[in-house]
Amino acid sequence: MSERVVIIGGDAGGMSAVSQIRRGRPDVEVVALERGRWTSYSACGIPYVVGGVVKGGVERLVARTPERHRELGTDVRIGHEAIALDLDARAVDVRDPDDGTYRLDYDHLLIATGGTPIRPPLPGIDLPFVHGVQTLDDAVDLLEHAEGPCQDVVVVGSGYIGLEMAEAFVQRGCSVTVIEQAAQPMVTLDPDMGTLVAEALLEQGVKLRCGVGVKGFEPGAVLTSDGVVDADLVVLGIGVGPNSKLALEAGLAVGVKDAIRVDERQETSCPGVWAAGDCCESRHLVSDRPVHFALGTYANKQGRVAGINIGGGDAVFPGVLGTAITKICSREIARTGLNEGEAEAAGFDAVASRIESTTTAGYFPDAEPMTVKVVVERGSGRVLGAQIVGGDGAAKRIDTCAAAITAGMTAQQVLDLDLAYAPPFSGVWDPIAVAARQALKLL
């Protein structure tokens, strides 16, 4: 009898493994358990479907349907939920769509249970008008609201998904209020960069309530530390935690935020049991500490690495920088590595330079502002992190910083980089080089 790989979770972390497993071990049986009804979809695309940028419904976000996976040889079981792991017996207990249960033996197990939007235990949090943004079923609900007579939308939290959803509902003509506990939106940026995001939101007509705490929800209203805010619909954008319940109950080692602990090969504390995606920890390449980020790119890469290893190969996932990017109306926003606050918290003696430049040569008619901040370690001169807020074409340049940080480059080495120049793309001193040069002056 051939070996069996069981995958729990039909999205990126799990399904990215399949082709790698098959390449390594063509004869293996692969069973994928998915408690929902979708596989291999782009949750990151939800705001763009809700906002009407992407037409044609949530189906457009599905890269590969269960049917297609089955045609390719994977036994995808939709509506089947893994409810318990027996690591000693190497078996998963599964609840089927008819509420029956059965036991499934495995030779290798890949846990890819994803993340869960954080829902703080506030009064009224379970009211039906309070929505997370995680699955395509969430997207279907939100789209229905967006296309309906929805007037007042409140977004709680101002992370990437929160602000993208705020923009989506503005595009639908709703009145949108963003409530953020911190003094600035997007706390993954330093406050001075967050201010630029606040400006972009205000320009777009979003009502921004920073320094305000949410106390609870009542039908039609959000109760805050600063009064009652009307709401037909609440979107939770407070972040996503790891969905590691099964792993925890089975006794697998967990770490930060209870995310499943894995080694570089994505293997958990139990040999033959692997994990990938939002449910597991990563190592931060700058701080060398374990971290939890829920990002689709990591899920895809980790799934691929797990699949290669399950298939008998040898691959590693070296770690992450927390690189993230978004576009809020006309403003592009990105970050990588450590921000100033994170660098300090991680024990680095760091300085930060922030410079103003433009997305094209300054004499171009469509030059737009572009602010670059780099965080640099005193002494070594090593770049620890970077943030960019700016106009069209600004944010994806963060990748240059990501490559430089991964390579352990100093600010001097970044200044020396042979970055592309032509007037439609930057001034002769690239904004990233200008930021590095400014940092050198501070060192």
Added chain:
Amino acid sequence: MSERVVIIGGDAGGMSAVSQIRRGRPDVEVVALERGRWTSYSACGIPYVVGGVVKGGVERLVARTPERHRELGTDVRIGHEAIALDLDARAVDVRDPDDGTYRLDYDHLLIATGGTPIRPPLPGIDLPFVHGVQTLDDAVDLLEHAEGPCQDVVVVGSGYIGLEMAEAFVQRGCSVTVIEQAAQPMVTLDPDMGTLVAEALLEQGVKLRCGVGVKGFEPGAVLTSDGVVDADLVVLGIGVGPNSKLALEAGLAVGVKDAIRVDERQETSCPGVWAAGDCCESRHLVSDRPVHFALGTYANKQGRVAGINIGGGDAVFPGVLGTAITKICSREIARTGLNEGEAEAAGFDAVASRIESTTTAGYFPDAEPMTVKVVVERGSGRVLGAQIVGGDGAAKRIDTCAAAITAGMTAQQVLDLDLAYAPPFSGVWDPIAVAARQALKLL
């Protein structure tokens, strides 16, 4: 008496040194000799003034006028041409605007004489309707033609400046023919990528004559290996050579294309004599060979390095990748490092992967094609070069490759990079990662 630094050439290579010299040695006298009438300008901006994208005349391209330089303490001498160097006596012979000559002693000399558009010795090459694109005086001439009743423009050569000028005249409503000896335009790209540039030119209405040699010029016509082409105006875009005549005559060491040889500190073979910009050689970071590229970014950086060293500091210019970028109508084009042909010529055993991706998530309405090619060394897996041709937002991503190549990263390490992802910017697998992954399969 204070020391004197003499700078020959009032553009980027020379004038970038000034503030650094002054920072290191506030008391030094700085004399800058400029045979033309402009200082510190962006020659790269000329096509955009000629095309009418940048309004307000060539003055818009001047970052710092002679007057402003003088206010800041530099003795800028417009219309003064250095005509000979006496390295033993540490003196420059200068012709002044009234055709008189005088001798100027120096303690340090910075040669920043720039580049000269290549003018092959063809019959009629000196006819007044045959123009180079190098100085702002060239730009004034070209702008006059562009705004006049010019009908038929022929661009000889299809490098960056040539194609940018072709686009500029198309935007002015002229009929433009590009004549290129090679089988594809833009020979700094591999032919398979050059094909994509050819498509962009044809879409825009440029008549492209590849595989055609120019035999000479007659008033109103260009004589080619494939017949006569009508022309009111000819633009030479065959490349720029180093203007190293003075240095050669004085006996300074030269290298590739007679470019002035310098060490990492930008010092020539004669101590106290420095060179920066289009007149001098650079070291290629991948091939480790001396090369000559005429690029504004190098001039600025090399001038800065020379200035720091003249000022008593210690700076190095580590080398170049030949990173270049342009935008031809809606198509963005960029390259860095070695292309396939160059890698072979440099003795590398290389493989190349070329992939098709999109500038946003594929399900986005404005997703545009983006082709990425990476050249990778067999065995080591090291990335040697990259090329990108694609829609809006595609080309500046070449900087990520430039950083990776500078760091000596392998294709696997590029695949592992934590590159930014959100649907408005790329698919979940960044196009550069996809190219790296494809290269891994070939290795």
